[in-house]
Amino acid sequence: MRLEELQNTLAEASKVFVLTDENVAMFWLPELKHWLGCEQAVEIIVKAGEKYKSMATVQRVWRALLKNKADRHAVLVNLGGGMITDLGGFAASCYQRGIRFVNVPTTLLAMVDAAIGGKTGVDFCGCKNQIGVFAEPLEVMVSPIYLSTLPEREILSGLAEMIKYGFIADEDMLEVNDRNYEQYILRAGKIKREIVEEDFKEEDSRKVLNFGHTLGHAIESFSHTTECPLTHGEAVAFGMGCALWLSVNQCDLDEEVLVDYLPKMRMLLSEAEWCLTPADVDAIVAYLDHDKKNVCGEHGFVLLKDVEKPVCDQIVPGALVRQSLLELMRYMND
Numbered sequence: 001m002r003l004e005e006l007q008n009t010l011a012e013a014s015k016v017f018v019l020t021d022e023n024v025a026m027f028w029l030p031e032l033k034h035w036l037g038c039e040q041a042v043e044i045i046v047k048a049g050e051k052y053k054s055m056a057t058v059q060r061v062w063r064a065l066l067k068n069k070a071d072r073h074a075v076l077v078n079l080g081g082g083m084i085t086d087l088g089g090f091a092a093s094c095y096q097r098g099i100r101f102v103n104v105p106t107t108l109l110a111m112v113d114a115a116i117g118g119k120t121g122v123d124f125c126g127c128k129n130q131i132g133v134f135a136e137p138l139e140v141m142v143s144p145i146y147l148s149t150l151p152e153r154e155i156l157s158g159l160a161e162m163i164k165y166g167f168i169a170d171e172d173m174l175e176v177n178d179r180n181y182e183q184y185i186l187r188a189g190k191i192k193r194e195i196v197e198e199d200f201k202e203e204d205s206r207k208v209l210n211f212g213h214t215l216g217h218a219i220e221s222f223s224h225t226t227e228c229p230l231t232h233g234e235a236v237a238f239g240m241g242c243a244l245w246l247s248v249n250q251c252d253l254d255e256e257v258l259v260d261y262l263p264k265m266r267m268l269l270s271e272a273e274w275c276l277t278p279a280d281v282d283a284i285v286a287y288l289d290h291d292k293k294n295v296c297g298e299h300g301f302v303l304l305k306d307v308e309k310p311v312c313d314q315i316v317p318g319a320l321v322r323q324s325l326l327e328l329m330r331y332m333n334d
């Protein structure tokens with residue numbers, strides 16, 4: 001959909017709402033309303049951060065929609081990173097059994113991943129994305145202009161998901177770094193769209209997108225109980241290191257792939273305050289019990305036979321999972 005078409009759609013909506021967080025609002029909210037030609041849109045500004053990707057925040061959004069008499073012909077524009085596009089998509093798709101929503105991603109991670117593909121939801125009881133639905137946005141409006149205000153740490157977080165595409169689908173994406181990433185944004189989005197088109201509800205081939213996420217989500221959730229929470233991309237960067245180690249040990253992946261990745265992993269985590277130690281391994285592994293990819297109580301991993309050759313639903317013995325965490329922690333703590 002071209003900008004003009006979107007402007008027309010919004011002009012015809014019964015009411016337009018813009019959901020954003022307090023950081024993004026400061027930089028981009030007036031500009032976006034101007035660009036979309038909807039200066040009258042009702043603003044819903046929530047607190048920033050994964051901690052607020054919660055049912056409590058969803059209820060705030062629903063209350064604002066109700067208070068401002070949103071009906072089924074209203075549109076919610078989600079302006080922000082993955083926290084906002086996940087939460088806003090979920091809030092919109094449940095309100096009055098579903099109103100239309102538009103994603104305007106403002107982080108690199110959301111531009112190449114979170115805003116695309118229709119997974120929406122919130123964290124619940126300390127576990128990632130436990131409550132949610134599959135729902136497609138009306139449109140995803142990607143513009144690198146928003147990256148001009150994004151902190152370096154958040155750029156690195158997005159790079160992790162771009163490098164993931166290198167492992168599972170397109171080897172060239174392994175060349176992405178903090179100087180050249182802008183030229184790969186559209187390509188990354190295209191890779192995600194192609195994978196999602198084949199299997200929207202993640203019954204089969206879409207699972208490859210979870211490479212690095214099984215342990216990544218567990219590490220992310222655990223890190224939020226510590227003094228040094230990791231971003232989503234940082235946790236995924238470490239989770240990919242563990243997945244590569246497991247792939248070498250269980251799927252005969254060439255060890256060189258892991259060795260080449262380790263300095264990249266260190267770079268992706270260079271802005272993080274890293275405080276995970278071997279004493280945390282049991283607590284991290286406990287989070288795996290809530291992973292949505294579990295099958296009959298077993299943890300299903302996405303591993304690699306080779307670059308661009310992912311294999312899904314790999315059952316890995318618990319001892320090996322622990323060993324992968326310990327090996328990668330040893331590398332990080334060196």
Ligand SMILES: NC(=O)c1ccc[n+]([C@@H]2O[C@H](COP(=O)([O-])OP(=O)(O)OC[C@H]3O[C@@H](n4cnc5c(N)ncnc54)[C@H](O)[C@@H]3O)[C@@H](O)[C@H]2O)c1
Nearest residue numbers: 023048081082083106107109110113114119146149150232
């Ligand atoms: N639905 C999916 O398919 C999918 C895929 C990957 C990740 N996710 C989810 O995405 C979330 C992470 O998203 P994220 O990394 O974008 O984090 P985020 O939305 O929390 O944003 C990170 C930080 O950057 C700030 N920010 C955003 N845009 C900015 C800008 N342009 N300028 C300055 N500051 C800005 C935010 O206020 C926040 O403090 C996680 O909850 C993760 O589970 C979802």
